[in-house]
Amino acid sequence: EGYGLHHHRDALAQAGLRTRPLAVDDAGARTEDLPGPVGAGAGAVLLTPAHQFPTGAALTPARRAAAVDWARSTGGIIVEDDYDGEFRYDGQSVGALQGLDPDRVVYLGTASKSLAPGLRMGWMVVPPGLLDEVVAAKGRTDWTSSAVDQLTLAEFIRSGAYDRHVRGMRLRYRRRRDELVAAVSGRVAVSGIAAGLHAVLDLPAGTEAAALRSAAWQDLAVVPLSFFAHPDAPLARREALVVGYGTPPTSAWSATLTALLAALP
Structure with missing residues (x-):
């Protein structure tokens, strides 16, 4: 792909x-x-x-x-x-x-x-x-x-314990996804959120480099979408960040969202 x-x-x-x-x-x-x-x-x-x-x-x-x-x-x-x-x-x-x-x-x-x-x-x-x-x-x-x-x-x-565990984690991650989308609403466009543990945040043209620098300053591990591009793919330049929401512990989630907002244009 x-x-x-x-x-x-x-x-x-x-x-x-x-x-x-x-x-x-x-x-x-x-x-x-x-x-x-x-x-x-x-x-x-x-x-x-x-x-x-x-x-x-x-x-x-x-x-x-x-x-x-x-x-x-x-x-x-x-x-x-x-x-x-x-x-x-x-x-x-x-x-x-x-x-x-x-x-x-x-x-x-x-x-x-x-x-x-x-x-x-x-x-x-x-x-x-x-x-x-x-x-x-x-x-x-x-x-x-x-x-x-x-x-x-x-x-x-x-035993059915795995199924119960996944259902519980699905509710937890859906809540995080919804909180992430609500937090960035009006700032950037969000896509890729129907499933999984990450989202793609599309940025205004010319702002990706500054957003990455700011994220690094905030100790956030986000990467540009272009990082995942096949080296031979003739892809149009799309300024966007791939942001995972599964890793931060519950105690740090609110602060992580605050740091992300500070990094966005």
């Missing part, structure tokens, strides 16, 4: 793969523009369809269908990163793309957002035809995943 995590691009580059950007707009990645058959076009596409990172758009049904049609017609693979699908606040949950074609989609999930990043636990739902290769690749890089952590998470899910 034209905007995305550099960790994804770095991992693919280290595996010897070349990536090309797929344009992103208010309806998510432009999957109708996926290039040609495997070999001449692309062999795989990495998407964040439930909540595009970092713009926050949800992939529309038409574009979901276009992605699956591309994979079926070309033999390509879709890698679906559902990094924060538990936290959707407006409307019904967005179904996984993997459900449309389990043979062509690799589904990735993580406990980093719902539990803690330090747990270092994620999961993959892999097409049967790729399973042996994925298991072998994991064994070469990470064969010591904690059995205790896995069994604890399994019991957490089986």
Whole structure:
């Protein structure tokens, strides 16, 4: 995707793969523009369809269908990163793309957002035809995943405690999102807030650099939207900040909002 995590691009580059950007707009990645058959076009596409990172758009049904049609017609693979699908606040949950074609989609999930990043636990739902290769690749890089952590998470899910925990966290984060939107209302435009733990604040032209300097002075860890741009993406310059609202402890949340307002133009 034209905007995305550099960790994804770095991992693919280290595996010897070349990536090309797929344009992103208010309806998510432009999957109708996926290039040609495997070999001449692309062999795989990495998407964040439930909540595009970092713009926050949800992939529309038409574009979901276009992605699956591309994979079926070309033999390509879709890698679906559902990094924060538990936290959707407006409307019904967005179904996984993997459900449309389990043979062509690799589904990735993580406990980093719902539990803690330090747990270092994620999961993959892999097409049967790729399973042996994925298991072998994991064994070469990470064969010591904690059995205790896995069994604890399994019991957490089986007992229903995980679901109760996520519901409670969803209410807490929705409250924070609403407070953030209310605080910046009239100052900047906010987008990408239907789900997840971050928002995109669009700034008046020519103010981004000053806002970043002021945020650093306020000890706020915010980054420009351009930080997440694919280096080859022909993106129009968009002055905006990506602001996370999941990290500050409750005791510091009010002060964090005050500091953010002081940093904005």
